[in-house]
Amino acid sequence: MTQDNQKRIITMAHGSGGKSSAELMAEIFGKHFKNETLDKLEDAAVVEVTSGTYSIAQIAVSTDSFVVSPLVFKGGDIGKLCVCGTVNDLLMMGAVPRYLTCGFILEEGLNIDLLDKIVESMAIQAREAGVTIVAGDTKVVEGNGGMYINTTGIGQIPKGRKVSSAGCKPGDVVICSGNLGDHHACILSHRMDIHNNIESDCAVLTDVVEGLFAEEIEVKAMRDVTRGGLGTILNEIAASSGVRIELDEESIPVSDEVKGFADILGLDPLYMGNEGKLIAVVPGDQAEKALEAMKASEHGKNSAIIGRVLEGEGTFIKTRLGATRRLDVLYGEGLPRIC
Amino acid sequence: MCVAVPGRVTEIDGTTAKVDFNGNSVNVNIGLVEPKVGQYVLVHAGCAIEVMEKEQAQEIIDLFADLEALS
Amino acid sequence: MEVKDLIKYLKEYDGRELKIMEVCGTHTAAIFKNGIRDLISPKIKLISGPGCPVCVTPTAYIDRCVEFARTEGCHLFTFGDMMKVPGSGGSLSENKSPEDGKARANITIMYSPFEVLEKAAADPETTYGVAAVGFETTAPVYALLIQKAAELGVENIRLITALKTAIPAIKWICDTQNDIDGFLCPGHVSVITGSRVYDELAEKYERPFVVSGFEAEHILAAIYRIVRQIEEGAGKTENMYKNAVHTDGNAKALAAIEQAFEPGPAMWRGLGMIEDSGLYLKDEFSKYDGGSHELYEDMELPAECCCGAVITGRINPDQCPMFASGKCTPMNPFGPCMVSSEGSCGIWYRNTH
Numbered sequence: 001m002t003q004d005n006q007k008r009i010i011t012m013a014h015g016s017g018g019k020s021s022a023e024l025m026a027e028i029f030g031k032h033f034k035n036e037t038l039d040k041l042e043d044a045a046v047v048e049v050t051s052g053t054y055s056i057a058q059i060a061v062s063t064d065s066f067v068v069s070p071l072v073f074k075g076g077d078i079g080k081l082c083v084c085g086t087v088n089d090l091l092m093m094g095a096v097p098r099y100l101t102c103g104f105i106l107e108e109g110l111n112i113d114l115l116d117k118i119v120e121s122m123a124i125q126a127r128e129a130g131v132t133i134v135a136g137d138t139k140v141v142e143g144n145g146g147m148y149i150n151t152t153g154i155g156q157i158p159k160g161r162k163v164s165s166a167g168c169k170p171g172d173v174v175i176c177s178g179n180l181g182d183h184h185a186c187i188l189s190h191r192m193d194i195h196n197n198i199e200s201d202c203a204v205l206t207d208v209v210e211g212l213f214a215e216e217i218e219v220k221a222m223r224d225v226t227r228g229g230l231g232t233i234l235n236e237i238a239a240s241s242g243v244r245i246e247l248d249e250e251s252i253p254v255s256d257e258v259k260g261f262a263d264i265l266g267l268d269p270l271y272m273g274n275e276g277k278l279i280a281v282v283p284g285d286q287a288e289k290a291l292e293a294m295k296a297s298e299h300g301k302n303s304a305i306i307g308r309v310l311e312g313e314g315t316f317i318k319t320r321l322g323a324t325r326r327l328d329v330l331y332g333e334g335l336p337r338i339c
Numbered sequence: 340m341c342v343a344v345p346g347r348v349t350e351i352d353g354t355t356a357k358v359d360f361n362g363n364s365v366n367v368n369i370g371l372v373e374p375k376v377g378q379y380v381l382v383h384a385g386c387a388i389e390v391m392e393k394e395q396a397q398e399i400i401d402l403f404a405d406l407e408a409l410s
Numbered sequence: 411m412e413v414k415d416l417i418k419y420l421k422e423y424d425g426r427e428l429k430i431m432e433v434c435g436t437h438t439a440a441i442f443k444n445g446i447r448d449l450i451s452p453k454i455k456l457i458s459g460p461g462c463p464v465c466v467t468p469t470a471y472i473d474r475c476v477e478f479a480r481t482e483g484c485h486l487f488t489f490g491d492m493m494k495v496p497g498s499g500g501s502l503s504e505n506k507s508p509e510d511g512k513a514r515a516n517i518t519i520m521y522s523p524f525e526v527l528e529k530a531a532a533d534p535e536t537t538y539g540v541a542a543v544g545f546e547t548t549a550p551v552y553a554l555l556i557q558k559a560a561e562l563g564v565e566n567i568r569l570i571t572a573l574k575t576a577i578p579a580i581k582w583i584c585d586t587q588n589d590i591d592g593f594l595c596p597g598h599v600s601v602i603t604g605s606r607v608y609d610e611l612a613e614k615y616e617r618p619f620v621v622s623g624f625e626a627e628h629i630l631a632a633i634y635r636i637v638r639q640i641e642e643g644a645g646k647t648e649n650m651y652k653n654a655v656h657t658d659g660n661a662k663a664l665a666a667i668e669q670a671f672e673p674g675p676a677m678w679r680g681l682g683m684i685e686d687s688g689l690y691l692k693d694e695f696s697k698y699d700g701g702s703h704e705l706y707e708d709m710e711l712p713a714e715c716c717c718g719a720v721i722t723g724r725i726n727p728d729q730c731p732m733f734a735s736g737k738c739t740p741m742n743p744f745g746p747c748m749v750s751s752e753g754s755c756g757i758w759y760r761n762t763h
Binding site: 392405 | 550
């Protein structure tokens, strides 16, 4: 018996945001769609609007699909989430989000009152985020009463802002906007029948981002810490910028409740997804000012300086007892494990 | 080989107990142990496998006392 | 004594080179997560033993689980770790996504095997399988499940077992190689078996066996005691996890295992067959057996694969040519030691690449 080691089918790991997702992007989508904008693999694409040969505006464009189950969870629902996710992707490029489009794929059997509630929460969140929903589409498929939403967002990047995963330099400092793992723990609690008060952190991060720009912080890179978690995202930034990132384990904010939850299932909060957290990389001499600005915003109250940028490569973490070890990207699905 | 974590027993109902892990409550089978409410149990795969006499912080303190005694 | 004194002692160790085996995969994971290797002298080598139930699972077992999960009217519950282990017709995860002409494998990831009881009672038309992997720690959980099912008259539960006992495997390692200077004994296996199971081994092989918990402090304390014992020429059992591990273990759990299971030979990937290192449902519970016997066949590993040498700690994962050449990675694993989050190769890869 020999094993077919190269079986070519999609597994759940391809959707985890970790290494498998990156490989799928590179080997299939990247291969066929290859272009300068897409190849940067940022949260949102930045395109120029030109008049003749003059660039008159920079536009950020991003798209995201939402497949969360359950549809309604503590702290939000798929409607709120699909606005937050796409708006945050635009914000991470320094853009001011303006317009959203939405595509609904509804499974037969979906409760119309539930749909009404979800669309209402989308509308509320869009108003709060200052975006207008300008186009939409609906399809119905066979299924069990579930639904999926795709949103595409368009934002304008004010002149002078240059935020990019490739922009980090040794001497910069990494700030995290709050406790990690809440969204992932909240969703998984529903599925694994574990009872707690953990709410999804699902939120639009305009206040955190604009707080930084208002204080004239020279933001080098920003990423929202979604699928794949902190470990995956920092490795991507380190690779894009060609630097080493070193974290201080004890300074990384995680609530006791999420720590307890992660322990039960053998998960690591550094690989758990969030829907309302970002990391910002700023120059070392502006770190304190940036931290203050983030802490002053509603969604950045628990912000903390978690690490620094050094010369070298990769992402490392200094442990509680003073050891240094590598922090890699997420492999596989981040499944609950027991053995 | 075996992930197991300590949690505090908050309620007992026959062979099932509610066990709290830092604010996460899980229904745990207690067929292998005889805990009292308030005690810590070590939980593996939804099953308590031992009653722990001390909280972890105290245990680590005692561990170093043990080491001292052995040296 | 404080933790910094331990670290200083272990960092400054300059005696002969020592090989210490941590048998348990959760220890392997904790050692990496806490960066323990960075805190101790390079003369103290920590090597990872066969203590991850997923890593030592032969292909035939995965194939049996896949076959069950793809049978109409059957539903398999498994721990997340098992999903990616390669079988001869793909992993459980790959079989969840239907290929042409194949029945979709019906699989749910569980936190506790007890979840099956409720599901099976509510849905008597479906046969619920449990991918019952594990060591001494998990065996009594399955024993309780079966007893409870019998008590409640729930008959549509099947265990597909790959239950192994760690103690015979440690004995096997001691018998087949004499270059391991001491053992960091598996804390949660020891909760069930008690620390006295190591007395016989310590005496026979004249090496230290130290039981450890899973915090960084526990592990450092246990390594320290192993080193001290070696320096003093001692070779005995010591329990550094007294809060959970007692000399005689958990009597109720041992009785539950005894009641439901009997020992038999088991196939360990990389080690081969080891007598009496498996647990099989007793005849009186055979109606709950989902076909667990004689799942011995393992895939033919490429000649350059060093799974066995890695599992027994003869080499580090990066000394395997498949690992080094990138032919075996977490994304494309050959052996389960690369697949499992606890497998030595997977942990090694994640922390060095």
